[in-house]
Amino acid sequence: MSTTTPSSLWDYTADAKALFALSDNDLIELINKDFKHELKRLTRAYAIRSGEPTVTDKPSPSHILFDADYDEVNRTLIGILALKWIHNGKYDTFIANQDKTKPLSRKSFEWMQNFFKDAFSCQSDLYALITSLIINDLGKDPELAVDYQLKTKEDISSSNHDLILFKVVSVGLVKCLKGPAHLPQKNVDDIVRGIRLGADFNFAQLVQAENVPACLSGLRDMRGHEHAFDLRFMEQLLDVAGAGGHMDWTCVSRLTEPLFSAWRNVYDATACIVKGDLNLRAGYDMILSWQGELLRKSGFRQxxxxxxxxxxxxxxxxxxxxxxxxxxxxxxxxxxxxxxxxxxxxxxxxxxxxxxxxxxxxxxxxxxxxxxxxxxxxxxxxxxxxxxxxxxxxxxxxxxxxxxxxxxxxxxxxxxxxxxxxxxxxxxxxxxxxxxxxxxxxxxxxxxx
Incomplete structure (x- = not known):
């Protein structure tokens, strides 16, 4: 890396330590330079909110960029700030306003630090991870489905946002994936493989048994592409880390120990399916069994x-x-x-x-x-x-x-x-x-x- 001060997000990702030494505001502004179009789309994205936002003097990420609060912009950018806190070992910041009866354990936080270590050490992987997180919820922008219909004559507006994203990526409507000069094609391919997997399979839906075993079949297509699988899981874990970012943008409020344990179990089960060690029903039932065991340890019946x-x-x-x-x-x-x-x-x-x-x-x-x-x-x-x-x-x-x-x-x-x-x-x-x-x-x- 040059000894001159980096001028772009790509330059900064050559040294994760330098990137994550930036203030929150500077990091958010730097990301906006590369992803202005995508973040603007997120200002139109739908979101479900419950309860009241945490009272804080700290401006939200979307307020820094747009002088207004946009839920999906905040959720996405808190996911990236969570990545910063993981890299910098800011455990206390990460869990600051979590439920005091079940905060994320330090051991689980250290697991995430180790899991993300390879991405931190590779410039293209770190940039690809940030890119993947930025575009994850673009399908929630209703105008994206309109743009797709104008181009293909197919109405996909009633589809879920993951399928919409896959469809629009397939026809080149996500600008940041259209051959960025600095991101190697292998990384673009990994991002697209993750989006293709997400069209059928959503990690969060498996955590909550919202989907069904048939939705897991795309995991078998990731066989031989374990790097792309890990990238997708990292992005999805950061997405859930940012899930409460529209209500509390000072910390990672919702990734508590029980939820993280469920996500860790999902990773283990789905990785076994990717490797061919489990069939779909067996992998799915592992999630149910582990959740049942968690409740049994709290005193509930077997x-x-x-x-x-x-x-x-x-x-x-x-x-x-x-x-x-x-x-x-x-x-x-x-x-x-x-x-x-x-x-x-x-x-x-x-x-x-x-x-x-x-x-x-x-x-x-x-x-x-x-x-x-x-x-x-x-x-x-x-x-x-x-x-x-x-x-x-x-x-x-x-x-x-x-x-x-x-x-x-x-x-x-x-x-x-x-x-x-x-x-x-x-x-x-x-x-x-x-x-x-x-x-x-x-x-x-x-x-x-």
Whole structure:
């Protein structure tokens, strides 16, 4: 590296120590120089917020750049600041406002430092990781789907944001991936492989058992591309580190020890699938088993994944982000009191892996939905939510084409009903809501062996 002061983000990534010695404001401004177009798109991206922002005198990352708060800009840039804190060993900054009963452990923080070490030591890998994180949520900008339709005549606006991103990248609509002079093609290829994987498979959805085993089939295509797989996991871990950045931009508020443990387990299980050591169902069930073991250690009863009812209930616990004994007991009590018809419907639907002959339904945004439901209305609201979930999962399954996984996005119901003025007083209004429209989430399913 030249002894002159670096003038660009690319120059700075030759020395991670110099890059992450910059102040937060200078680092954010430096990133904006290279990714101005992409960050501008994120100002239009949708986001779901719950609760009130943390009161702080520190301006948000988006306020530094745009003099206004934009949720997805803040989430993305806090993910990059989290990378800085990991590199610099700023454990206390990282966990500053986390739940004091379950903060990320120092041992887990050190695991991340070791895991990211190779990326810190390679200029193109570090730049590729930052690029990957910047573009991760571009599919949430509704104008991107409009631009794609203008170019291809295909309407993809109802697709999930990961699939939209893959589609637009495929036709060259993400400017920072169109042959940047300084980023080697092998790194661009790794980023695109991760985006292709993300079109079917989302690490966060597996952490929460929101997706189904069929969604994991893309992991087998990463065999021989383990570097690209690790890059994708790094980016996704930083994405969850920034997930609370629109509410608290002073730290990593949501990556607590239980959530990190779940993500570490997901990495181990999916890496085994990539290597060919596990099939899709076995890898998926490892996640359910590990989550069940975490709750058992807190005092909850043992769950047996080999039993269809307990496997279905385990998925519901993951969907609800249940990570402590009190919450697990609440779910258990509601589960036990469900009408037989509703419970049997849930057991059946939650055990479908997904195939063309027997499509599975993915209830997108259900984890945020259930978390808010319990916070607002406790057991009565959760009962209504599980009745609603049974309808979401068991509605008409068939779509045209070779569809193995159907997506039903509950975000609209969440915002209109659960966050509406009447839900707390009468949660049963949820049971009268129509189920969301069906969209293909995965086509051309391959059989697992």
């Amino acid at each position: 769950l047996h994944i080999s039993n269809e009812e307990e496997r279905a209930f385990s998925r519901i616990l993951c969907l609800g982000n249940v990570d402590n004994l009190e919450k697990a007991q609440l779910y258990d009590q509601v589960w036990s009191s469900l009408d037989t018809k509703v419970k049997q419907s849930l057991i059946h639907s939650l055990n479908i892996d997904g195939s063309v002959d027997k499509p599975a339904v993915q209830p997108t945004y259900m984890p945020a939905f259930l978390t808010e439901v319990v916070m607002v209305g406790g057991s009565a609201a959760l009962t209504s939510a599980l009745r609603y979930l049974s309808r979401v999962l068991s509605g008409p399954e068939r779509l045209e084409g070779s569809v193995s996984v159907i997506e039903r996005d509950v975000r609209g119901t969440f915002q209109r009903v659960v966050q509406g003025p009447d839900f707390e007083q009468d949660p049963t209004i949820l049971e009268k809501e129509p189920i969301p429209s069906s969209v293909p989430a995965k086509v051309e399913a391959s059989s697992d062996s």
